[in-house]
Amino acid sequence: MYKYVARRLMMSIPVLILSSLIVFGLMRVMPGDALTALMGESGNVSAKELQKLRKDLGLDLPYYKQYLIWVWQMVSLNPGDSIFTNEPISVALKKSIPVTLELAVLAMILGLVIAIPVGVISATRQDKPADYVGRIAAISGLSIPEFWLATLVITFAAIWFRWIPPLGYASFWDSPWTNVQQFLLPAAILGYRLSSATMRMTRSTLLEVLREDYVRTAWAKGLEGRVIVYKHALKNALIPVITLVGGQFGTLLAGTVVVEWIFALPGMGRLTVEAILYRDYPIVQTNVMLVAITLVTLNLLVDLTYAWLDPRIRYQ
């Protein structure tokens, strides 16, 4: 097991180096840089001053030096400052990570709470009306654009219930009630989308597992249907579901972009998109790398969970 973990860790290093190169490269070939964007806002600045600013920010160094400096900053856990706001990136992250994390965790919980029971019902009543309703709801969840659903929900909540979620962001510890009001709708919208994929996966793997010999044996032993489905079959059926959910959590950390945008939540997704639009290289690079590292770690955890859930993998 230790050997396996070590090998997996070794494999993830080249992947992370490659993704850092891709992000770094993309940011450097983007037309215009943060300074032009910055100057556009503050009016005219002489070419000389611009030159000086570039030098101060290290943007005049050769690319490989810029890259190495950035890698060193990442490794030493000091990602530098935003070009645009001059604020240290660590401060910006401290503000935005809790927002996205809260949104992601809430959405995951809501998603799982909907997905697993619906998936089980759909699988145990295959091709019955309940199955059709569940599946149509699931495919709709994958098909309806989040930004549309969000816009509709906000508008109709305002028209019908005269209720608008309080704008901006209040930390849960400062004002729990405002926080819940702010996160409920976006988390529900994201959760619905997540649940669609999870529900479909639960349904199809459970259908496969229910046809296996050991399930038939369980029936033959005269066990209760509920015990067979939930205790014997579901546990095995959940293995691929865990892979999916692990991946979802990673993408959620950055995939909340549009929902954060609409609900004016100052999270990671919003920070990253704004940074791309303003060419704020350091922020984009740091955020994308954070997500990449999280994804790689999650994949590793998922594989270890596999081994924990399925003893056959452990003994290989």
Add this chain to the structure above:
Amino acid sequence: MAIAAAPAHFDEPVAVQLSRGQALWVVMKRKPLGMASAALLLVLVFTAIFANVLAPYDPLLAQPEIRLAPPSWAHPFGTDDIGRDVLSRVIYGSRISLWVGLLAVGIGTFVGTIIGLVSGYWEGRLDLVLQRVVDAVMTIPGLILALAIVSVLRPNTTNAMLAIAVVIIPGNARIVRGAVLAAKQNRFVEAAQAIGCRDYRIIAIHILPNVTAPILIIASIWFGNAILIEAALSFLGVGTQPPTPSWGLMLSSTGRAFMEQAPWLAIFPGLAISLAVFGFNLFGDTLRDAWDPRLRGNR
């Protein structure tokens, strides 16, 4: 050619062999949802092709005197903030969505398939390198990657399409590679290698036909996703540019601004996106049921 035409399934039980088309037809007859998805897609394609005949007005014609008019007989979907007919714009919008989907998925699938074939057939060091690159691209969230690429290339429809293609490639390459590894286990591949067939011939004649089912299934589902990403990019202002009628753009520009006064501006384009993507997702499921029971539940 004689060798290639020889029966390929030695070790499979002799059953009634259905062609792909027949298998699809059988499943569609049994599953009403499958038939519905095919009908939905046909309507979509028909709308896009004959947009100029079907649209009652010019999608760019502004009639300020009837701005923000609610749905009526003359304008079933109402009019927008400068008096353009929303129905006509939604009809023309289908062209953008289908075009983006077609090219993005086409390019993404083509490149992904080649990488997957090369990687899966030769394995070894090249495979190791290619798969690490695929892993690396997959660590960057799709929408962020697409957004960054569009920013590099300048925001417009063509570049949004290219960016979506890049997002599609890695996942596709991985699936094709898996399918190739499985197809290579077949005895006819070994036989072809034994009689000295060239690699590219084995790939083209023996491997490729065995991996087209997963490729097409994934392509159908990606088609829907491509439409969603294009809409999201346009929504964020870096996809299709005004005044071209794109569903995502209609939603973000006028749809949200006038949501309370004129909800039809947002409802209809959003509905169009949802229905189109729904059609592709459902059709992908139907293909999966018909062609590859093992792939069921990949998503």
